[in-house]
Structures are given as C-alpha cells and as structure tokens.
Amino acid sequence: MRLVSPVLFLTFTLLASNAGHIPPGAAEGESREQKVWVRAGSSAVLPCHLSPRRMSKSLKHLPDMTSVLWKRHGGSAHQEPHMVLEVEPSGLRKSALHMRSRVSVQDSALRNGNFSLRIDPVRSEDAGLYEARVTYNTEVQSCQVELGVITVTLSPPSPVIENEPLLLSCNSSHRASLVETCWFHNGCLIPTSRTFCSLPGALSIFRPAMSDAGPWRCQLRYSDNEIISTTYDLQILGFDGPTNPVVYAAAGSAADLPCTLSYLPSAFGINMVTAHWSRLAGGHLQDWGISQNLSSRSFPLHLPVVWPGDAGQYHCAVSIGSKKIIRDVTLAVITVTPSIQGLVSEGSHLLLICSLTHPQGHERFQWKYLDSAPTNSKVAVATSRNLEGHRSQMGPTLEILQVSQKDTGTWECSVYGPEGRLGAAQYGLQITGAQVSSPPTIFSGQVTFGLTLTLFLLLTVCVLALAMQKKARPPAFPALEGMFAVTVPWKKMEEKQKENMQQTEC
Ligand SMILES: *[C@@H]1O[C@H](CO)[C@@H](O)[C@H](O)[C@H]1NC(C)=O
Ligand SMILES: *[C@@H]1O[C@H](CO)[C@@H](O)[C@H](O)[C@H]1NC(C)=O
Ligand SMILES: *[C@@H]1O[C@H](CO)[C@@H](O)[C@H](O)[C@H]1NC(C)=O
Numbered sequence: 001m002r003l004v005s006p007v008l009f010l011t012f013t014l015l016a017s018n019a020g021h022i023p024p025g026a027a028e029g030e031s032r033e034q035k036v037w038v039r040a041g042s043s044a045v046l047p048c049h050l051s052p053r054r055m056s057k058s059l060k061h062l063p064d065m066t067s068v069l070w071k072r073h074g075g076s077a078h079q080e081p082h083m084v085l086e087v088e089p090s091g092l093r094k095s096a097l098h099m100r101s102r103v104s105v106q107d108s109a110l111r112n113g114n115f116s117l118r119i120d121p122v123r124s125e126d127a128g129l130y131e132a133r134v135t136y137n138t139e140v141q142s143c144q145v146e147l148g149v150i151t152v153t154l155s156p157p158s159p160v161i162e163n164e165p166l167l168l169s170c171n172s173s174h175r176a177s178l179v180e181t182c183w184f185h186n187g188c189l190i191p192t193s194r195t196f197c198s199l200p201g202a203l204s205i206f207r208p209a210m211s212d213a214g215p216w217r218c219q220l221r222y223s224d225n226e227i228i229s230t231t232y233d234l235q236i237l238g239f240d241g242p243t244n245p246v247v248y249a250a251a252g253s254a255a256d257l258p259c260t261l262s263y264l265p266s267a268f269g270i271n272m273v274t275a276h277w278s279r280l281a282g283g284h285l286q287d288w289g290i291s292q293n294l295s296s297r298s299f300p301l302h303l304p305v306v307w308p309g310d311a312g313q314y315h316c317a318v319s320i321g322s323k324k325i326i327r328d329v330t331l332a333v334i335t336v337t338p339s340i341q342g343l344v345s346e347g348s349h350l351l352l353i354c355s356l357t358h359p360q361g362h363e364r365f366q367w368k369y370l371d372s373a374p375t376n377s378k379v380a381v382a383t384s385r386n387l388e389g390h391r392s393q394m395g396p397t398l399e400i401l402q403v404s405q406k407d408t409g410t411w412e413c414s415v416y417g418p419e420g421r422l423g424a425a426q427y428g429l430q431i432t433g434a435q436v437s438s439p440p441t442i443f444s445g446q447v448t449f450g451l452t453l454t455l456f457l458l459l460t461v462c463v464l465a466l467a468m469q470k471k472a473r474p475p476a477f478p479a480l481e482g483m484f485a486v487t488v489p490w491k492k493m494e495e496k497q498k499e500n501m502q503q504t505e506c
Helices: 002-021 053-060 105-110 443-472 478-505
Strands: 033-039 044-046 066-073 082-087 092-094 118-121 128-136 139-155 165-172 179-187 198-201 203-206 215-223 227-234 246-249 253-256 273-283 282-289 301-303 312-320 323-338 350-356 366-367 389-396 397-400 409-415 420-429
Touching: 033 044, 033 227, 044 139, 053 139, 139 215, 139 227, 165 227, 179 203, 215 478, 246 253, 246 366, 253 323, 323 409, 350 366, 350 409, 350 420, 366 389, 389 420
Parallel strands: 033 139, 246 323, 246 420
Antiparallel strands: 044 118, 066 082, 066 128, 082 092, 128 139, 139 165, 165 203, 179 215, 198 203, 215 227, 253 301, 273 282, 273 312, 312 323, 323 350, 350 397, 366 409, 389 397, 409 420
C-alpha cells in the first residue's frame, strides 16, 4: 500500500497536467498539432516557434525576410479557411475584421523565431483549428494549434451580491458528451449539499456568503476521457470584515460603527448606492441616512457620544441598484462604576467595577494605573503598580483595600478578546475633598452593590456585638432582639440608597 500510493499520486499528477494545456515549449516541428485550452475572457497564446536547429541554420543567412500567415479552419460559421492575421515580408500587417483589436504577433518575438499568435480577450466563438505558415529567411515552417474555449457563466451576471442565489456554470467547446463536472473552491472538492447543488455542468449556490468568494475551479470530464478544467475568480459584493461585528466604546466617548462593502460598486458599473442606518430602541425606530459618495465603499455611522442606553444592535442597509444587503453591528459600551460615589477619602475601601453592556462571552478585563495626567497616559503605563500591596483585581473588579494618595490619577479598564484589545474605559480617582472626574454614568444597581457590601460588614459587626451581649446576659425575648438587630441596618441602608439616588439624579 505504501508503495502504491506514490505511484497513484504520480499517475494522477501526470493525468492532471496532461488534461489541460500542453506545455508551449513542445511547439515545434511541422504540422504537429497542439491543443490550447483557455477560459473565455482571458488571453490565449497559440504557440509557433522555429526549432533551434532551423534557427541556427537560418541565422547564417541574411536576416529579416519574415512573413507569417495565421489562418483559421472551419468553425461552424466559417466553412472556408480564412485569414486571421498576416505579416508580409515588408512588415505590413492585415487582420480579420472581427478579430482586429484582439489578435497580435510581437515584432520583437518574430526576430527570435517566435511566431505565436496572441488573442486577447478570447471569445467562445474563437474556438477552432488555427494554422500558421511562416517563412523566416530561407526556412519555411507551419504550425497547427487547436484552440479550445471554456466558458464560465454567472447567472445573474456579475456582480454577485451576498445572499442572492447564484448559478455558476461551465461549458467548453469540446465535442463529446459531458460525463461529470467537479467543482473545487480554494482547492477543495465541493460535495453536493443543500447549500451547493451541482446540475450537469453547473453549480448553484443558494445563499452566497463572503466565504464563497475566491477561486472556483470546474473540472469537466467527457465521454472520450478528456478532462478540461478552468479557474474562475468569484467576486462577491457584500460586506468586509466579520459577519457580526461588535464595536466596544467607553461610556462618554465617540463610536464609529463600520459598514464597508467588499468592493467599490462603481467598479462593477453600479452608480446607484445608498446606505441607511437604523436601530430599534425602546419601541421606536431611530434612523440615519448616510450621504452618498461614489468614490467610497465605506458607510460608517459616527456617534459623537455614547452611553449605556445607546448600546445594542444597529442595522446598516446598503441598497445596490435594486438589491439591498444588511449588516448588523453591535455597540457594546464599557462603563466604570466606583463603589464610592463622590468623595473618596484616604484609607477607604474602594471597588472599581468595569462592566460591558453586551458581553460576547470571550472578553477579559485588565486594570492599569495610568499617569495622573491623562494626556501622557500612553507613555506612563505603570503596570508594575497594578497589583502591588493593597490592591487586587478580580476579573472586571479592581479592589483597593485602603485608598492612599498614591492612587490618585487615572485608572483604565481594558477589555481584551482573542484578537487583542477591544476597548477601554477610564476612571479618574481624586482623593479627599476632590470631585470624581469620571463621566457621571452610574448604574444604581452597581453602586448599591458596593453599598450593600459595606453595610453587610456593618451588619456582621452588629450581629457579633449582639451575640457577645447575649452570652453575657441571656435575654427574655431572643427572637425580638434578633429582629431588632437585623432591621435597623437595613433601614439605614434604604436611607443611604435614597441619598445615593438623589446624588445620581443631580
Ligand atoms: C512568443 O511570443 C508571445 C507573444 O506573441 C509571448 O506571449 C510568448 O511568451 C513568446 N514565447 C517565448 C518562448 O518567448
Ligand atoms: C456549451 O457549448 C456548446 C459549444 O460551444 C454550445 O453548443 C452549447 O449551447 C453550450 N451550452 C450551454 C448550456 O451554454
Ligand atoms: C468621498 O470619499 C472619499 C474617500 O473616502 C473622500 O476622499 C471624499 O472626500 C469623499 N467625498 C465626499 C463628497 O464626501
């Protein structure tokens, strides 16, 4: 088995290389017919070279009496062989009217004994047998080349729009019956499935995605065992970037939501493009029109300042001609909430909670202490100070057990994903008497979490004190005393909560 597989592989390789083109180097000798396969729309070179032996013989004579006549045999529309291109000894050129702008032989190549005919671009009706008669000094040579054309057709025609059903078909000028068609995308054989369906010679893609763009190869096998293949580079007009992009922005900062097409529509001759952003928030529809700019394929939505209430899903709808494609973009807002609102006095216990409105589940948080001057923040990142001494980071929460003067300055919470840093929010910590300079974005729930923690500690102390009292002098109504001990701190907390609410409303 181990011996067999390399042999099989070699056989396959040989078959594969013989299937398409015959190397043009083997193009010598009189009337030795060659076959060239090209895809309609690309360029073809029909090889015709003077053999090296004839070349050296010919060079002994006085040079520059070259004439070339390329003719085409048959073809259904043309019964008689007819002239395609002629180069007279004087250098005068003639060419068939219907191929005039598409056929050429190179002057510089002629002097080197290369009489190859170039057709650019090839059309499917160019398929057929071509013959060249060449006189080069004293030598006479003829070449015969069969041109086979493979046609790849897109339906509807290019450009292919993302999610619009597409039929890709392959056809060739080979006159035998088609036995099998195989399709390869990026070198992989495509099995017929629900999303890809192979009709004879055709492939239908029900919902083309951006991942379907790129080289497609069709391989046609005929009843005479001829195998012909060609590659087509499928371009899909859709959106650039990930399918469900998430934009992370700090509360109080600006955000730009991306909406970028994979190609400039004008490159496909489409000049009717409009973009429209919308968002369904609290039962009403917000929308933004994006002014049309034909020299741009990008239609971002700029939000000058975002708050947690702005977070959520935004839709970018781009109309391309009569088709419309939509991309959803999620805005996730990063907020830092301190456990102490307002003044932070030295020695107090502070929690900074970093939260994200739309977590995707893969985010990590990292706290950093930046310089007290936020302008140099990038230069003065002091990561080493991060977890030193009395601070600790538990996921999104930074805990400072005892706030000291050294902690004054900017704290930054960065959000990281598998692809790197996604965004960051900052908090300016000012101690004793100074106002907190961070944007006043407070989630009352998170503030009360900090309060609750402090009050819980207070409560524990109370209960402990009571228990010690109890031990000293057993009470007559233990249940009542217990209730008393419990209710008082909760009332206190409610009061504090009310105070806090008033603070936030201001
Ligand atoms: C011969 O000339 C054609 C253009 O007419 C060119 O494409 C081809 O590469 C040349 N062949 C060689 C072997 O130089
Ligand atoms: C395929 O090509 C052949 C020969 O060029 C032509 O007769 C036939 O109509 C084509 N079929 C399709 C489906 O285009
Ligand atoms: C259109 O977009 C291009 C590239 O983004 C920009 O340079 C140009 O100023 C824009 N034109 C208008 C009228 O907005």
